[in-house]
Amino acid sequence: MPDVAFWQGNEALAHGALAAGCRFFAGYPITPSTEIAEIMAEELPKLNGRFIQMEDEIAGIAATIGGSIAGRKALTATSGPGFSLKQENLGFAYIAEIPIVVVDVMRGGPSTGLPTRTAQQDVMQARWGTHGDHGTICYAPSSVQECYEIAIKAFNAAERYRQPVLILSDEIIGHMREKVVPPTIKPEDLVERKRPTDIPEKFVPYRPDPKDDLPCMASFGDGYTWHITGLTHNDWGFPTNNSDEIEKMMKRLMRKIDRFRDDIVEYETVLTDDADVLVLAYGSVARTSLRAVHEARTRGIKAGFFRPITLWPFPDKELEKLARKVKTIIVPELNCGQMVLEVERAVHGKAKVVAQNLVNGELFKPEDILSVIEEVA
Amino acid sequence: MPSQEVFNWLRTRFFPHIWCPGCGHGIIMHSLLRALVDLKKKKTETVIASGIGCSSRMVGYIDACTVHTTHGRSLAFATGIKLANPELTVVDVMGDGDCTAIGGNHFIHACRRNIDITAIVMNNNIYGMTGGQVSPTTPVGSLATTSPYGAIDPSFDICKLAEGAGASYVARTTIANPKQAEQFIKAGINNKGFSVVEILTHCHTQFGRRNKRRTPIDNVNFFKANSVPLNKAQEMSPEELAEKIVVGEFVKREIPEYTAQYLSIIERVGGLKNGK
Numbered sequence: 001m002p003d004v005a006f007w008q009g010n011e012a013l014a015h016g017a018l019a020a021g022c023r024f025f026a027g028y029p030i031t032p033s034t035e036i037a038e039i040m041a042e043e044l045p046k047l048n049g050r051f052i053q054m055e056d057e058i059a060g061i062a063a064t065i066g067g068s069i070a071g072r073k074a075l076t077a078t079s080g081p082g083f084s085l086k087q088e089n090l091g092f093a094y095i096a097e098i099p100i101v102v103v104d105v106m107r108g109g110p111s112t113g114l115p116t117r118t119a120q121q122d123v124m125q126a127r128w129g130t131h132g133d134h135g136t137i138c139y140a141p142s143s144v145q146e147c148y149e150i151a152i153k154a155f156n157a158a159e160r161y162r163q164p165v166l167i168l169s170d171e172i173i174g175h176m177r178e179k180v181v182p183p184t185i186k187p188e189d190l191v192e193r194k195r196p197t198d199i200p201e202k203f204v205p206y207r208p209d210p211k212d213d214l215p216c217m218a219s220f221g222d223g224y225t226w227h228i229t230g231l232t233h234n235d236w237g238f239p240t241n242n243s244d245e246i247e248k249m250m251k252r253l254m255r256k257i258d259r260f261r262d263d264i265v266e267y268e269t270v271l272t273d274d275a276d277v278l279v280l281a282y283g284s285v286a287r288t289s290l291r292a293v294h295e296a297r298t299r300g301i302k303a304g305f306f307r308p309i310t311l312w313p314f315p316d317k318e319l320e321k322l323a324r325k326v327k328t329i330i331v332p333e334l335n336c337g338q339m340v341l342e343v344e345r346a347v348h349g350k351a352k353v354v355a356q357n358l359v360n361g362e363l364f365k366p367e368d369i370l371s372v373i374e375e376v377a
Numbered sequence: 378m379p380s381q382e383v384f385n386w387l388r389t390r391f392f393p394h395i396w397c398p399g400c401g402h403g404i405i406m407h408s409l410l411r412a413l414v415d416l417k418k419k420k421t422e423t424v425i426a427s428g429i430g431c432s433s434r435m436v437g438y439i440d441a442c443t444v445h446t447t448h449g450r451s452l453a454f455a456t457g458i459k460l461a462n463p464e465l466t467v468v469d470v471m472g473d474g475d476c477t478a479i480g481g482n483h484f485i486h487a488c489r490r491n492i493d494i495t496a497i498v499m500n501n502n503i504y505g506m507t508g509g510q511v512s513p514t515t516p517v518g519s520l521a522t523t524s525p526y527g528a529i530d531p532s533f534d535i536c537k538l539a540e541g542a543g544a545s546y547v548a549r550t551t552i553a554n555p556k557q558a559e560q561f562i563k564a565g566i567n568n569k570g571f572s573v574v575e576i577l578t579h580c581h582t583q584f585g586r587r588n589k590r591r592t593p594i595d596n597v598n599f600f601k602a603n604s605v606p607l608n609k610a611q612e613m614s615p616e617e618l619a620e621k622i623v624v625g626e627f628v629k630r631e632i633p634e635y636t637a638q639y640l641s642i643i644e645r646v647g648g649l650k651n652g653k
């Protein structure tokens with residue numbers, strides 16, 4: 001690992017995944033995520049890892065889940081159309097509780113949309129894209145350095161909570177070059193999945209550990225037999241139609257995120273102590289927003305900045321506290337108004353919420369956001 | 378009754394099974410288990426993947442490393458498992474709809490890669506689980522709930538498809554010959570590469586009922602009367618073979634296997650010394 005690197009976001013993400021212990025990648029090429037696959041193809045065999053280009057994104061995530069079931073930390077990466085194709089098997093990973101990391105480097109949609117231009121139109125898909133209820137863990141990096149760090153966090157969360165974890169990058173973050181100082185990773189910085197300690201005869205694959213309510217996970221090949229299914233199942237992993245067992249499984253799945261919400265949620269605030277106007281932004285938009293906030297300050301406006309690092313779970317409690325103090329929250333997004341709905345839900349009328357939207361494939365300029373700050377101040 | 382060794386591979390805790398009494402899928406499960414016992418496979422090193430369908434429910438009842446995936450996608454899951462740990466024996470059981478409709482793309486690519494997985498296609502010519510809809514292997518003219526006036530689209534020849542796509546072992550038999558099914562499954566598992574064993578079976582409930590093969594025994598008799606061994610078939614005209622089921626081993630060839638090739642890349646780039 002170099003001490004300092006000059007990487008694209010996608011490169012940093014791939015190297016971060018490798019540093020996190022990722023030893024399996026399966027995917028299908030799609031702009032603007034392809035560099036991640038290319039780097040994994042080159043680097044994984046050198047680490048006795050495994051890379052495979054599958055026949056489509058459905059197969060890409062399926063093989064990724066397979067790699068994880070066989071005991072490897074596993075990654076797949078894609079963009080809008082591929083993210084849509086992955087949704088069914090993403091749901092499989094939620095219900096079967098298989099740790100994987102899925103990267104979506106966002107481009108404009110719907111459909112083939114804008115392959116080479118940026119957007120933030122998949123944030124609700126990340127939350128609700130697969131059918132059925134489930135908790136979501138989703139990170140949004142806003143710098144190249146952060147791509148590296150978030151890759152490690154995402155693997156740690158996936159392995160700890162035994163579920164898929166998403167990273168929503170975007171075309172600008174993915175392709176932008178910046179200086180990266182890869183942090184030194186010690187073994188204790190990495191989470192390894194909890195293995196069963198019971199003898200094989202006593203192993204109940206989905207029985208939660210009373211300490212943390214999470215079941216441990218055996219890998220195929222490490223001495224246990226067990227059943228994995230996408231059907232609603234009991235602690236034995238066997239399909240059930242029993243109402244009590246159904247409810248028990250669903251509630252525990254949801255509880256994973258609820259219970260550990262405070263450990264998972266991450267956000268950043270700048271100049272919020274005395275702010276009247278708050279700009280809430282994530283991903284590439286956070287960068288221009290922060291510029292605009294600083295500029296507003298030089299013009300005497302008490303502006304502040306709030307950046308959710310986890311889009312899901314959304315830092316709603318933390319935002320709500322701030323909403324009691326500020327008058328207005330501006331939510332600039334490269335979509336027609338998605339995260340703003342979550343902001344409205346979180347602040348619950350305590351501050352005025354103003355959406356600012358751009359869907360022409362470009363990024364906001366700081367002055368665009370500054371002018372809205374000035375308008376509402 | 379199954380032998381004690383076969384019985385040991387069953388998860389009786391999950392019985393009763395969901396299959397209709399007399400369903401052909403159970404015969405295939407028994408053949409598979411006899412093959413695994415005979416090959417002295419260890420349950421903890423044997424993976425059995427499946428998709429979605431009556432056929433795919435088989436894996437729940439087998440005490441091994443079993444994964445019941447999504448409809449049509451099991452081979453993609455199995456590919457990931459095999460590549461991640463090539464020491465595992467990987468078998469994949471699928472229905473005809475699972476394998477050749479929604480999973481058709483994964484099927485041909487698994488054949489093409491010649492990855493060391495044994496695919497058992499449980500072909501009952503119908504979508505059993507969802508109540509008897511037409512499948513890509515429903516014979517022309519047959520009745521199904523979504524071909525109420527008779528199927529008009531020609532059906533796939535799964536073995537030819539597998540051969541064309543690059544599988545290194547391809548065989549077909551029927552549930553009327555469970556001994557042969559066991560033998561072909563063993564040959565498939567022993568083959569270092571992608572193996573396809575198509576086993577014609579019946580869904581008397583959904584297909585037979587509508588197509589004059591109402592009872593399980595009607596179907597067994599049908600398979601017995603219409604099976605033609607490969608060597609005999611080679612002497613028959615296409616007209617004579619039209620309604621027949623050609624059984625036998627169609628392909629046995631040595632082609633480089635995918636995971637072996639990948640491991641040699643790892644060796645070449647010095648990955649082995651870097652651990653798992």
Ligand SMILES: Cc1ncc(C[n+]2csc(CCOP(=O)(O)OP(=O)(O)O)c2C)c(N)n1
Pocket residue numbers: 429430431432433448471472473474475476499501503504505506507512580
């Ligand atoms: C994505 C998706 N589409 C459709 C279904 C509904 N479905 C379940 S099983 C099945 C067909 C099963 O037929 P086959 O594979 O031949 O298996 P059989 O039941 O005949 O053994 C279908 C269409 C599904 N589960 N998932």
Ligand code: SF4
Pocket residue numbers: 395396397399400401402431432501505506579580581582583
């Ligand atoms: S519906 Fe058909 S395939 Fe399904 S269990 Fe019954 S007989 Fe077997």
Ligand SMILES: [Mg+2]
Pocket residue numbers: 430472473474499500501502503504505512
């Ligand atoms: Mg069928």
